[in-house]
Amino acid sequence: DGxxxxxxxxxxxxxxxxxxxxxxxxxxxxxxxLEDMEQLKSLQDELLDAAST
Known part of the structure; x- marks a missing residue:
């Protein structure tokens, strides 16, 4: 039904x-x-944003 x-x-x-x-x-x-941790945090943030919208 959209x-x-x-x-x-x-x-x-x-x-x-x-x-x-x-x-x-x-x-x-x-x-x-530190760079690995920053990239991981960005990915986690993106996934949380996508899952909550």
């Missing part, structure tokens, strides 16, 4: 930094930098 779908909640499985597992994945210390 009407947009409405919902009260949206579940988004956005990519994460993996920083919560640093104690188990020491290699992440060396493979992450």
């Amino acid at each position: 009407e947009p779908l409405k919902s009260n909640k949206v579940l988004l499985d956005a990519p994460c930094s993996g920083l919560g597992v640093l104690s188990k994945r020491v290699d992440l210390w060396w493979n992450r930098n």
